[in-house]
Amino acid sequence: MPTTYNKVAGQSIERLAALSDGIFGVAMTLLVLEIHLPSTGAVHSEHDLWRGLVALGPQLLAYGMSLVALGIFWVGQQAQLDHLARSDRHLTWIQIGFLFAVTLMPFSTKLLSEFPSYRTALLAYWGNLALLGGVLYGSWGYSTRTGLLKPGTPEQTVTAICNRIVVAQGLYAFGALLCVFSTAWSIAFIALVQVNYAVAPRFRSRR
Amino acid sequence: MPTTYNKVAGQSIERLAALSDGIFGVAMTLLVLEIHLPSTGAVHSEHDLWRGLVALGPQLLAYGMSLVALGIFWVGQQAQLDHLARSDRHLTWIQIGFLFAVTLMPFSTKLLSEFPSYRTALLAYWGNLALLGGVLYGSWGYSTRTGLLKPGTPEQTVTAICNRIVVAQGLYAFGALLCVFSTAWSIAFIALVQVNYAVAPRFRSRR
Amino acid sequence: MPTTYNKVAGQSIERLAALSDGIFGVAMTLLVLEIHLPSTGAVHSEHDLWRGLVALGPQLLAYGMSLVALGIFWVGQQAQLDHLARSDRHLTWIQIGFLFAVTLMPFSTKLLSEFPSYRTALLAYWGNLALLGGVLYGSWGYSTRTGLLKPGTPEQTVTAICNRIVVAQGLYAFGALLCVFSTAWSIAFIALVQVNYAVAPRFRSRR
Amino acid sequence: MPTTYNKVAGQSIERLAALSDGIFGVAMTLLVLEIHLPSTGAVHSEHDLWRGLVALGPQLLAYGMSLVALGIFWVGQQAQLDHLARSDRHLTWIQIGFLFAVTLMPFSTKLLSEFPSYRTALLAYWGNLALLGGVLYGSWGYSTRTGLLKPGTPEQTVTAICNRIVVAQGLYAFGALLCVFSTAWSIAFIALVQVNYAVAPRFRSRR
Numbered sequence: 083m084p085t086t087y088n089k090v091a092g093q094s095i096e097r098l099a100a101l102s103d104g105i106f107g108v109a110m111t112l113l114v115l116e117i118h119l120p121s122t123g124a125v126h127s128e129h130d131l132w133r134g135l136v137a138l139g140p141q142l143l144a145y146g147m148s149l150v151a152l153g154i155f156w157v158g159q160q161a162q163l164d165h166l167a168r169s170d171r172h173l174t175w176i177q178i179g180f181l182f183a184v185t186l187m188p189f190s191t192k193l194l195s196e197f198p199s200y201r202t203a204l205l206a207y208w209g210n211l212a213l214l215g216g217v218l219y220g221s222w223g224y225s226t227r228t229g230l231l232k233p234g235t236p237e238q239t240v241t242a243i244c245n246r247i248v249v250a251q252g253l254y255a256f257g258a259l260l261c262v263f264s265t266a267w268s269i270a271f272i273a274l275v276q277v278n279y280a281v282a283p284r285f286r287s288r289r
Numbered sequence: 290m291p292t293t294y295n296k297v298a299g300q301s302i303e304r305l306a307a308l309s310d311g312i313f314g315v316a317m318t319l320l321v322l323e324i325h326l327p328s329t330g331a332v333h334s335e336h337d338l339w340r341g342l343v344a345l346g347p348q349l350l351a352y353g354m355s356l357v358a359l360g361i362f363w364v365g366q367q368a369q370l371d372h373l374a375r376s377d378r379h380l381t382w383i384q385i386g387f388l389f390a391v392t393l394m395p396f397s398t399k400l401l402s403e404f405p406s407y408r409t410a411l412l413a414y415w416g417n418l419a420l421l422g423g424v425l426y427g428s429w430g431y432s433t434r435t436g437l438l439k440p441g442t443p444e445q446t447v448t449a450i451c452n453r454i455v456v457a458q459g460l461y462a463f464g465a466l467l468c469v470f471s472t473a474w475s476i477a478f479i480a481l482v483q484v485n486y487a488v489a490p491r492f493r494s495r496r
Numbered sequence: 497m498p499t500t501y502n503k504v505a506g507q508s509i510e511r512l513a514a515l516s517d518g519i520f521g522v523a524m525t526l527l528v529l530e531i532h533l534p535s536t537g538a539v540h541s542e543h544d545l546w547r548g549l550v551a552l553g554p555q556l557l558a559y560g561m562s563l564v565a566l567g568i569f570w571v572g573q574q575a576q577l578d579h580l581a582r583s584d585r586h587l588t589w590i591q592i593g594f595l596f597a598v599t600l601m602p603f604s605t606k607l608l609s610e611f612p613s614y615r616t617a618l619l620a621y622w623g624n625l626a627l628l629g630g631v632l633y634g635s636w637g638y639s640t641r642t643g644l645l646k647p648g649t650p651e652q653t654v655t656a657i658c659n660r661i662v663v664a665q666g667l668y669a670f671g672a673l674l675c676v677f678s679t680a681w682s683i684a685f686i687a688l689v690q691v692n693y694a695v696a697p698r699f700r701s702r703r
Numbered sequence: 704m705p706t707t708y709n710k711v712a713g714q715s716i717e718r719l720a721a722l723s724d725g726i727f728g729v730a731m732t733l734l735v736l737e738i739h740l741p742s743t744g745a746v747h748s749e750h751d752l753w754r755g756l757v758a759l760g761p762q763l764l765a766y767g768m769s770l771v772a773l774g775i776f777w778v779g780q781q782a783q784l785d786h787l788a789r790s791d792r793h794l795t796w797i798q799i800g801f802l803f804a805v806t807l808m809p810f811s812t813k814l815l816s817e818f819p820s821y822r823t824a825l826l827a828y829w830g831n832l833a834l835l836g837g838v839l840y841g842s843w844g845y846s847t848r849t850g851l852l853k854p855g856t857p858e859q860t861v862t863a864i865c866n867r868i869v870v871a872q873g874l875y876a877f878g879a880l881l882c883v884f885s886t887a888w889s890i891a892f893i894a895l896v897q898v899n900y901a902v903a904p905r906f907r908s909r910r
Contacts, residue, residue: 308570382695385571400549
C-alpha cells in the first residue's frame with residue numbers, strides 16, 4: 083500500500099538540509115563560472131584587459147544580484163527548517179520543489195545577464211524569484227497547518243516568517259512591474275531590495 | 290588479510306548520506322545548466338526571445354522529468370538509510386553503485402532531450418531508471434538479509450519499500466514498452482508516473 | 497605566534513569529512529559530464545545513434561574506471577577518519593593534499609580517455625592513483641605516530657589499513673609497468689584490480 | 704516587524720559549515736576542470752603529448768596556488784566557526800559574503816592563468832585574496848564584539864586568529880606590490896607564502 087511507504091519516506095530534516103546545502107553551494111559557485119573572460123586574442127595591453135574586465139561589469143552585477151538572492155532564500159529556508167520538529171513526505175516534496183527553483187537560478191541569471199533590456203528576460207527572472215518565494219510560503223503554511231513545528235514555537239515567529247516572504251515578494255513584484263517603464267528600473271529596484279535584506283539590518287540594529 | 294580491512298571499511302551511514310547528498314545536489318543542479326539559451330545574435334525583439342524560450346520547452350520538460358526522477362530516488366534512498374542501524378563494506382559498495390547511476394542521469398537526460406524521437410535514447414534513459422531502481426532494490430534486499438536494519442523495523446515497512454520499487458519499475462518498464470508505438474507515448478507515460486509519485490499522494494491524503 | 501594559531505586550526509574531523517564528501521561528490525559527477533554525445537547533425541537513424549553510443553564505449557569505460565577508483569579511495573579515507581579520535585592542523589593539510597589529488601582525477605581521466613594509447617597519459621593517470629595512495633598512506637602513518645587514533649583501536653586494524661594501501665599500490669604499479677608492452681594491458685589490469693576491490697570480496701565472503 | 708524575523712534567521716552554525724563545505728568543495732574541484740588538454744589533433748607522438756602537458760605547467764601552477772589558497776581560507780574559517788557558541792543573522796551574512804569571495808576564486812584564477820604577465824590580472828587576483836582575508840577578519844571581529852564566542856575561549860586564541868589574518872594579508876599585499884617590478888615576482892612570492900602556511904609549520908614543529 084502506498085500509504086505505508088509515504089509514512090516512512092522523507093522523515094529526515096538533516097538529509098533535507100544537507101541536500102539543500104549541496105544544491106545552494108553548487109548553484110552559487112556555478113553562477114560565477116558562467117562569466118567569460120575577455121579572449122586572449124583581444125587583449126594586447128593592460129588597458130585592453132582593464133576595459134575587458136569593466137565590460138564584464140553588468141554581468142558581474144547580475145551574478146552578484148543572484149548570489150544575494152540565493153543567500154536570502156538560503157537564510158529563509160534555514161529559518162523554517164530550524165523550527166521544524168520533524169518532516170514528512172509532503173514537506174519533503176514541497177522542499178524539493180523549492181530546490182528545483184534554486185537550480186533554475188543560474189539559468190534565469192544567465193538569461194537576464196545576456197538580455198538585460200528584454201522584458202521577457204526580466205519577467206522570467208522575476209518568475210523564478212516568485213516561484214522561490216511562493217514555494218517557501220507554501221512550505222511554511224503546510225508545516226504550520228500540519229503540526230510539524232517544534233512545540234513552543236512562538237506565534238510571533240510563525241507570523242514573522244510569513245510576513246517576511248509576503249513583503250519581500252510584494253517588493254519584487256513591484257520591481258517587476260517597473261519594467262513597463264524600463265527593465266533597468268526593475269533591475270535596480272530588485273537589486274536594492276536584495277541589498278537591503280542582506281546589509282541594511284546590520285546598520286539599523288547598530289543605532 | 291583483506292578480511293580485516295573489509296570489516297573496518299564502509300561503516301558510516303552518515304558519510305554515505307553526505308556523499309549521496311553531494312552527488313544528488315550536483316547532478317540536480319547540472320541538469321538545468323545543460324539548457325542553452327537562444328544565442329544573442331538570433332534575438333532582435335521580445336517576440337524572438339519569447340519564441341526562443343518556448344522552443345526550449347521540450348528540453349525544460351526533459352530536465353524537469355529528470356529532476357523529479359532524482360527527487361523520487363533521493364527520497365527512496367533516504368527511506369532506506371533511515372531504517373539502517375549500521376552499514377558494512379558491501380552495502381557501501383552497493384550504494385556507491387547506486388550513486389554511479391545517479392551521476393549517469395545528466396548524460397541520459399541530455400541524450401533523451403537531444404534525440405527525443407529515437408528509441409535508442411528512450412531505452413537508454415529507461416535503462417538508467419531501471420538501474421537506479423534495481424540497485425536500490427538490491428540494496429534493500431541485502432540490508433534486510435544481513436540484519437543491518439534497526440531492530441524493531443516493522444515487517445510492513447520492509448515490504449512497503451520493496452513494493453514501491455517493484456510497482457514503480459513495473460510502470461517505467463510499461464512506459465518504455467510504449468515506444469513500440471512512439472517514444473512520445475513513453476515519455477508522456479513515464480512523466481505522468483513521476484508526477485504521480487511526487488504530487489498525487491498529497492491530494493489523495495487530503496481526502 | 498603562529499604556534500597558537502596552529503594549535504586551534506584544523507581540529508574538526510566532521511568538517512574534513514564534509515569537505516571530502518563535497519569534493520568526491522563533485523568529482524564523481526563531473527567525470528560523466530565530460531562524455532560528449534554524438535552530434536545531432538551526424539545522427540539520421542536509430543542505427544547511427546546506436547553506433548554513436550557504442551563509439552563512446554572506451555570513454556565510458558575510462559570514466560567507469562575512475563568512478564570505481566574514487567569509490568575505493570573514498571572508502572579508504574572513510575576507514576581512516578572513522579578511527580580518529582581527533583584531528584590536528586597537520587593532518588588537516590595532509591588530507592587537503594589528498595583532496596587535491598581527488599580534484600585531479602577528472603583531468604587525468606579525460607587525458608587517459610582521449611589518449612588511451614599513449615604511455616604519457618597512462619603514466620600520468622597512474623601517477624594520480626599513486627599520489628592518492630601515497631598521501632593516504634602518509635596520513636595514516638602520521639595519525640598513528642602522533643596518537644590521533646581512538647584509544648583501543650586494535651593493532652590489527654592499523655596494519656590492515658596500511659597493508660591494503662601497500663598491496664593496492666603495488667598492483668597499480670605493476671599495471672603501470674605493463675605499458676612497456678602496451679597501454680591496453682595496463683588499463684585492463686588496473687581496471688581488473690579495481691573491480692576486484694569493489695566487487696569480488698562480496699562473492700568471496702558468500703562462500 | 705523585520706526585527707523578529709532577523710532574530711530567528713541565521714542561527715545555525717552547522718548549516719553555515721555545510722554550505723561552506725559545499726561551496727569550497729565545488730570551487731576546488733572546478734579549478735582543475737578549467738585546465739584544457741592539448742587537442743587531439745596536435746598530438747602525434749608521446750613527445751608531442753609530453754610537451755603539451757609541460758606547456759600546461761604555468762596553468763597547473765596557478766590552479767595549485769589557488770587550491771592552496773582555498774585550503775588556507777577553509778582552515779581559517781573552520782578555526783573561527785569552531786570557536787563560536789552560536790550564530791546570528793549578521794554573522795551569517797558576513798559569512799555568506801566570505802563565501803561569495805570563495806566563488807570568485809575560479810574566476811580570478813582563470814584570469815591570472817590566462818594573463819600571467821598583466822598587472823591588472825595580478826591585482827584582481829590579489830584583490831580576491833584581500834577580500835577573503837578582509838571579510839574573515841571582519842567576521843572574527845564581529846563574533847568577538849557581540850559575544851558569539853564559546854565561553855572560555857582564551858584571549859590568546861582570539862589574538863592568534865586576528866594576527867594570522869593580518870600577517871598573511873600583509874605578506875600578500877607585499878607580494879602584490881612586487882608587481883611594480885614584475886608580476887612573476889609577485890606570483891612567486893605569493894605562492895611561497897602559501898606553501899609556507901600549508902607545509903612549513905610541519906617541519907618547524909618537528910624540530
